[in-house]
Amino acid sequence: MSFDYDLFVIGAGSGGVRAARVAAGDTGAKVAIAEESRYGGTCVIRGCVPKKLMVFASGYGTMGEEARAYGWDVQIGNFSWPAFREKLEAELDRLEGIYQRLLDNSAVERFAQRATVVDAHTVRLADGTTKTAKHILVATGGRPVRPDVPGAELGMVSDDIFHMAEMPKSVLIVGGGYIGSEFAGVFNGLGVKVTQFYRGLQILRGFDEEARSLIADEMRNAGIDLQTGIDVQRLEADGAGVKVTATDGSVTTFDKVIFATGRKPNTDGMGLEDVGVKLGSKGEVVVDEYSQTAVPSIYAIGDVTDRVQLTPVAIREGMAFVETVFKGNPTKPDHDLIPTAIFTQPEMGTVGLSEEDARVKEPIEVYATSFKPMQQSFAGGAAQKILMKLIVSKATRTVLGCHIVGPSAGEMIQMAGIAVKMGATKEDFDRTVAVHPTAAEEIVTMRTPVRTT
Structure with missing residues (x-):
């Protein structure tokens, strides 16, 4: 049977765009993608990127006081939301343009409209036209929901x-x-x-x-x-x-x-169940270890599957899909030991098991220390505490979890995540020479457990 495309991707977020351009660019597949909103999806347009820029903006209010403690004559005025928003919108436009150019440079055909599934190999665009594809990839992400309360x-x-x-x-x-x-x-x-x-x-x-x-x-x-x-x-x-x-x-x-x-997968009105794709209780697309649905020609990745709702995970799932379907190398996306940053204030970085979850699985040792960072302590006033914490298996000495709360926790957990993913033991951490003076050195200088179970 002849198809219009080898692959049709529905949804141009980070996962869908990566899968489309790698399939086209690396394997020469004929690929199309449809997006009813903006290219870049939740992360780039209305999620992690603008959120992180707002986090940066919100941190400047206290910098004047801190700078004065270090000898600088600095005055911080009022925050202008309109000025920031204008700059933010320009940045999001720039990033969306990059996503579009990446697709164009990979010869991916773009459709700026909604697409729904007609059958195992056919999608219908909002203008009524239909396109056929050997494989369909659903990467439509999710959306925030309101609770069921009056008003x-x-x-x-x-x-x-x-x-x-x-x-x-x-x-x-x-x-x-x-x-x-x-x-x-x-x-x-x-x-x-x-x-x-x-x-x-x-x-x-x-x-x-x-x-x-x-x-x-x-x-x-x-x-x-x-x-x-x-x-x-x-x-x-x-x-x-x-x-x-x-x-x-x-x-x-x-x-x-x-x-x-909470958030809900974007599967409403897509026709997925009508063609045999199974949906879960939240509307998520049910997939196997290779991101394949109950319909062999239809796959799904990212938040629409409600597995791990993180942009880098969607990208990894997209890459695994291309390896499996277009490169003949069956690859399961790895969802184990994913480092994560939460940009609260204070910030948190985490990888592996919490103390509570680890304690249920096996006997553990807990190493932890809490202190005030040097930079803020010198300035005086209220300084948010830093927490460094390791969860260690008593039997194997493997570090089961690492949790950091404090400035740059996200940056630190990326590096610690490599060690934890490799199966490092507490003694591997101990053998690592501390970088002084840093907050991160505490992660390799904790010698005595604060709790054991």
Whole structure:
């Protein structure tokens, strides 16, 4: 049977773009890609990239005071959201252009419209035309969702933040995951009065308890009104603001309410189930170890599969797909021991098992130290604590987990992640000479466990 393309990719986020251009560029496959929104997807356009730039922006407010402690005559004025947003939008346009050029340079045909699945080898574009392909790759990502409460439409989601006309004076952030907790720090750093609700007992569920507890404490110390065991019950318009009734009966009006209460895979109305592709309870595409769906010619990668919702993982899955399907080298994407950074304030980097999860699996030793960083301590005032923590197997001495809270934790965990991925033991860490004076040296100088199980 003759097809229009060897591969048709639906979704031009990081994973879809990488798979399309590598399949075309490395193997000479005839490839097309369809995107109904902007090239670059969630990460580049409305996720990690603009979020990280906002994190940078929010950190400058305290730099004047710190610089003065080091002898500089520095004054920091007010933050201008319009000026920052204009620069941000220009940067996102530049990055989107790069993604488009990468596809063009690889001879990938682009369609700037929505595509849905008609059958195992056919997609339909929004203009009604159909295209056939030997293989279809679904890489449509996910989207933030609002909770099912009265007035939820009055609240924003994370996608909306980057399009605000002006910076609010007060904001309620609903949710205690990494997105909600990151934006709580961002808005607080930009001078907004921040309240954060989380219905659970502690934010950042699933991460190491000691690390997330330190982050919560430091967020409160920085002025964020972080409340746990509470949720929103109802939202109502109140002039230009939003009146929020909470589950504890309290009623407060905020300029803005932002929901960071989860994400949903983008599979609605795509026709996937009609052609035999199985979807999970959240609408995620169910795939095997090679990212193949129940329909042999259809594959899926990235957030739409709800495996690990991280951009580098989607890229790895895309590369594994190309190796498997177009290079004849069956490759399973590796989802084990993935280093992760959470850009809360303070920042967190983590790889491997938390203390709680490791303790359930086997007897462990816990090495940990907490201290104030030299740079901020010299300046005086309130300095956020740093935490360095290693989880070690008693039986094999292998480092099962590494958790860092503090400045540049994300940078440090990338390097530590290599050692943990290689199966380094505690003695391998001990044999490594410390780089002095740095915060990171503490990761190789901890000699005595603080807890054993």
